[in-house]
Amino acid sequence: MVKITDVAAHAGVSPSTVSYALSGKRPISQETRLRIERSIRELGYRPHAGARSLASSRARVLALVLPLRRGMHVPVVMQFATSVVTAARDHDHDVLLLTGSEGEEGLIRVSHSAMADTFVIMDVEVDDRRLPLLRTLDQPSVLIGYPADPTGLTCVDLDFRQAAQACVDHLAALGHRRVALVGSHPEVYVRGTGFARRVAAGFTAAADRHGLASSVHPCADTPVAARALAERLVREQPGLTAVVVHNEPIVQPLVEALTALGLRVPQDVSVAAICPDEIAEPAATPITSVSLPTALVGARAVELLMSKLQGAAVPETTMLPVHLTVRATTAPPPA
Amino acid sequence: MVKITDVAAHAGVSPSTVSYALSGKRPISQETRLRIERSIRELGYRPHAGARSLASSRARVLALVLPLRRGMHVPVVMQFATSVVTAARDHDHDVLLLTGSEGEEGLIRVSHSAMADTFVIMDVEVDDRRLPLLRTLDQPSVLIGYPADPTGLTCVDLDFRQAAQACVDHLAALGHRRVALVGSHPEVYVRGTGFARRVAAGFTAAADRHGLASSVHPCADTPVAARALAERLVREQPGLTAVVVHNEPIVQPLVEALTALGLRVPQDVSVAAICPDEIAEPAATPITSVSLPTALVGARAVELLMSKLQGAAVPETTMLPVHLTVRATTAPPPA
């Protein structure tokens, strides 16, 4: 193994000079710097992470806590994780992967053992049990999602409220008078994940503002459940001409269920979705949707964390804007 | 921060005794052990990971390299990752998350800096560029998938060949005479990912053995592509009565496309899939499928790694068996 003393000897300088050349924490003459860089390259030197963390109390590691439960759309989680890893690497950090199931114990373990010096927590619930702990940890953290009380925390999320509003605004402008929201898995509401509630709130508020009749329907994320709900909607709400879906796995099944019931999309019923473009775009009938720039959330979370590491003050909440793309599944209601 | 000397003082023993009590590397009297455990609990002591890694050359970290590319079914990747994290925790290890896009450089960085002491590489290609490097690394690794030459490596994968065979055997037994395989995204074949080729090979071999006419069709993972392929199959192969699908995202779309073309499943055409139960089971017509116990792969990979860490010899290749479940999409061909 190549160590810093090897590099120092090879470059004809002291170990501390190599260290400073690496960290940039004190000025080095152009000449020595080049000599050191050359030695590092020739010897293939990489600082020992443990030694570095021990001496500097900085592990250069970000701990990422991912949820792995019902009602989470996996591709979205994955995309988010990828963006965190990429952003972390841009700041010369690595990523430690934790599962939400480890709970508070996992956070304490990683924090106290100094394995990581920052935390990103995904899928935070409204009254998350981990919040008090996060407020006391030595390491800064960023939450994805909004808890009831963000005081003393840093939270990032997409503007789901605006997402729902954008859908309703669009449908109202087309002339629809009665709209329904097909929402997340019932469990998601029960456990109080913020985004599901914010979608529902934004949906209802916008409908009220436009004077539309509206209803909200949690739905399991299986084709069978989508079909059942579609039947119920058609049966119970004859005047219904537009549906907003916020449940990735059943966007397509729902459209198909409506079609199977004899309703043409968009001639008889309009469908707008809140989902990634990867779902909306390749559909047989491309779906009008509010796309979720998930990758931006991860990148922003890492940025905020790096600012906090440097002692900068950051906002307690950050809302990332979303954008509606009109495609082929929305049209004026039938005359 | 609580350190080992604090625990030692609190328990009235030397630091080394605490260390040995923790590692179990030398016998400790029942009494001192209990006293130490009590002190650790009361003080909330957690060993400093960096210090530990520096002193022992063991980071207790497993680096997991995940692919994030076209043609990978994300839920499967995620499920696999989860099983690796869980298994690693069972062995008191944490998991460092790397993306395949970091390539060899990422492996070198993590290896040389001693951040991790084992590697799990997912989605290995037949002629993977990382193989020579992996053979020379100080840390043991396990590959998910099979390269052309596994010499000096440790590889784990599901028995995809057997999976395809099981489907063909089942269809042949039902009396089908002409079968088609709808395979992975064309890119997957181009880049030479082993499992796609093994499925194709197993499929063709089994069909030949049974004297069936057979054909193989790579397919993009979108509903549109599934529909197009279904039309082509119906048009070009009038005698076709059975299809095997190995492409998770389009299992359902393909069934629907066939139905839309006027073919009843399973009366007119049988469909068998190679996919997770989570896809096959909840379908409107539950799909006959070979299920892929992805979670077992991760657990086995970690087990092999831990054995290697202890210097044990492990097989170069491990094939995990799969199992066919007959559901509602397969039946004898029409008379």
Next chain:
DNA sequence: GTGAAAGCGCTAACAA
């Protein structure tokens, strides 16, 4: 602009 040297907290000989 550079060097010398004292730790960071832990493990693992070596000693008893």
Next chain:
DNA sequence: TTGTTAGCGCTTTCAC
């Protein structure tokens, strides 16, 4: 069965 102590490789005062 337990204690003493010399590092592990790096960062960072302190000194020049």
